[in-house]
Amino acid sequence: MIYQLPSNNLYGDRPIPISIPDSWDVHISEIAGFHRPGLSADAIAERVRYAIGTKPIHEGACGKKSAVIIFDDITRPTPCEHIAKAVVAELLAAGVPKQNIWFIAALGTHACMYREHFVRKLGEDIVDEFEIHNHNPFFNHVFLGNTSHNVPVEINSDVMSAEYKIGIGTIMAHSFFGFSGGAKCILPGVSSMRSIIANHSRTTPSEFNMGNPDTVMRNDAVEAARMMGLDFKIDAVLNGYAQVCALYAGDVEAEWAEAERDARSHYLAQFVPDCDVVLSNCYFKPAEAGCAYTPETIASLKPGGTYILSANSPFGSCVHYLYDKWGHSAPGGLMWAGCYPKDQRMGNAIVFAEHTVKGMRDPWFIDEDTGATYVKTWSEVLALTDDGKPKKMVIYPTAGCQVLTNSSDFYRK
Numbered sequence: 001m002i003y004q005l006p007s008n009n010l011y012g013d014r015p016i017p018i019s020i021p022d023s024w025d026v027h028i029s030e031i032a033g034f035h036r037p038g039l040s041a042d043a044i045a046e047r048v049r050y051a052i053g054t055k056p057i058h059e060g061a062c063g064k065k066s067a068v069i070i071f072d073d074i075t076r077p078t079p080c081e082h083i084a085k086a087v088v089a090e091l092l093a094a095g096v097p098k099q100n101i102w103f104i105a106a107l108g109t110h111a112c113m114y115r116e117h118f119v120r121k122l123g124e125d126i127v128d129e130f131e132i133h134n135h136n137p138f139f140n141h142v143f144l145g146n147t148s149h150n151v152p153v154e155i156n157s158d159v160m161s162a163e164y165k166i167g168i169g170t171i172m173a174h175s176f177f178g179f180s181g182g183a184k185c186i187l188p189g190v191s192s193m194r195s196i197i198a199n200h201s202r203t204t205p206s207e208f209n210m211g212n213p214d215t216v217m218r219n220d221a222v223e224a225a226r227m228m229g230l231d232f233k234i235d236a237v238l239n240g241y242a243q244v245c246a247l248y249a250g251d252v253e254a255e256w257a258e259a260e261r262d263a264r265s266h267y268l269a270q271f272v273p274d275c276d277v278v279l280s281n282c283y284f285k286p287a288e289a290g291c292a293y294t295p296e297t298i299a300s301l302k303p304g305g306t307y308i309l310s311a312n313s314p315f316g317s318c319v320h321y322l323y324d325k326w327g328h329s330a331p332g333g334l335m336w337a338g339c340y341p342k343d344q345r346m347g348n349a350i351v352f353a354e355h356t357v358k359g360m361r362d363p364w365f366i367d368e369d370t371g372a373t374y375v376k377t378w379s380e381v382l383a384l385t386d387d388g389k390p391k392k393m394v395i396y397p398t399a400g401c402q403v404l405t406n407s408s409d410f411y412r413k
Contacts (some may be wrong), residue, residue: 001026006283006397007312009077009242010120016312018378023390024277030240031402033266038243045086047247048234053254057090057232061164066100067091068162070185071169073105074117075287075318077242078170081123083234087166088126096164102131104159106167106189109137109196111319133158137321141192147223149216151199154192155228164231167252171235171259172284172401173267175291176200178212181235181263182256183225191224193321197334200322211267211403213260225252235259237266240398242284264403269396271406275300276391279308280399286311287318289353291400293340293366299406300394304347306385309366316355342371349373352381 001022004015020026039047049056061067069087071080084103091101103122105113112134118127126132141154159165167189171181188196202216225233230252237246237259246266248259278300282292289311301307311317322335332338342349349372356374366372375381385391396402 003028003395005279005281005310005312005395006240007281007286007310009283009286009313010074010079011314013242016378019382020393021382021386021391025390025392027272027275027392027394029269029272029394029396029404031266031398032268033237033245034240034398036239036245036266038239038241038245039247041082041085044082044244044247045089048083048086048090048249050249051232052248052250052258054232054251057087057166058093060231061091061094061096064094064096064163066162067096067102067164067166068159069101069103070106070159070165070167070190071103071121072185072189073107073110074113074121074315075110075285076170077238077284078121078168078236079242079244080121080168081126083168083236083244083247084122084126087168087234088130091164098129102133102158102162104133104135104156104190106169106185107135107137108188108191109193109321111321135190137191137193137196144224144227147220147227149202149220151187151202151220151224152192152195153187153224153227154195155186155224156190159190160228165229167230167233169233169235170238171248171256171263172238173211173263173403175294176215177218177221178215179260179263181259182233183218183221183230183252185233186228186230187221187224193334195224196322200335211264222253237262238284267402269398269402269404271296271404272300272394273406274302274392275394276302276305277308277385277393278305279310279393279395281310281395281397282400283398284401286313287315288320289317289351289400290366292396294399296404296406297396297399298343298345301343301345303345305345306348306350307343307346308350308352308381308385309372310352312352312354314355316357339367339370342366346371348384350375350381350384352378
């Protein structure tokens with residue numbers, strides 16, 4: 001069979017055709033909302049105007065002299081263009097001067113974006129007409145106090161200088177936050193390195209589970225968003241083609257609660273056990289392919305089987321100031337703890353990635369030193385996997401954002 005593997009998110013979304021031996025028993029475990037229809041630009045604008053738990057933008061921003069629009073960076077899949085245009089239209093309708101509207105990329109501790117990245121996220125019109133800045137986690141912050149977990153809240157000063165503050169992002173399953181979206185655009189998005197380290201150090205191993213919405217990291221982020229005065233938040237739900245298929249907007253907690261209820265069923269995928277081959281494809285966040293290298297997908301593998309981590313995008317791997325190794329002999333980023341060892345149940349661990357830089361794969365958490373084999377083509381994968389015998393295989397097309405049905409934390413509530 002030929003399967004079109006979702007790939008190249010934000011870079012043309014071109015799938016990669018992969019051939020699978022006819023003798024293999026192949027299970028394709030898609031998220032429940034994989035084929036949910038995408039929204040039109042008009043439908044997106046309508047949902048931006050509908051506010052949950054607060055005033056709509058055109059009312060809330062009325063009388064404000066300036067506004068900042070915070071958006072997630074190129075390592076995240078949110079297609080922001082139509083959302084951003086709708087937000088700008090609402091701000092202009094409220095009377096905010098166009099020259100006093102600016103955008104800030106919520107990088108957290110990721111590397112800066114360039115014009116090409118801004119265009120891929122926001123579109124040419126926004127990039128040509130509005131100021132856009134990268135967040136800098138090292139400088140220019142305003143200290144607002146500590147959260148109840150004693151995490152210092154230091155927020156980008158350009159964000160704090162705006163009279164009206166809006167965030168744009170996506171909600172999907174996340175290994176630290178349970179689900180992304182909501183206040184995550186503030187902490188870590190536009191927070192200082194000191195704040196982010198304190199926040200990321202607060203989590204416990206028991207919280208490293210997709211779909212667990214009640215984590216210390218999330219609770220800190222919500223407190224930070226309240227302290228800095230986030231006025232309006234927008235969260236997209238994405239289908240399997242990275243299209244916006246639902247949109248929630250309004251108060252940062254109220255809209256996220258609605259979005260999370262949708263996401264809990266939307267991102268659910270069937271766990272397939274006892275597989276000879278597992279293909280865990282990091283389509284939504286290929287720059288951080290380690291997000292798809294999860295205990296839940298590894299649990300699908302028979303002892304001695306082959307685990308394939310797939311991450312294909314011209315962007316390559318993410319630069320991360322916390323989790324990168326930063327050199328051959330360097331001590332590494334401030335929270336660098338080394339790559340994961342190959343799981344004991346794996347016979348082969350293969351990373352299928354067309355675009356990587358040797359020595360800059362650290363956020364993927366698996367490399368040659370820990371027992372993985374990196375290859376660039378699917379034919380190389382088959383050469384390492386196909387011995388002519390029938391095999392049971394599962395493909396998780398959107399691993400890294402899904403919640404599998406073997407995740408106990410997902411059903412805890």
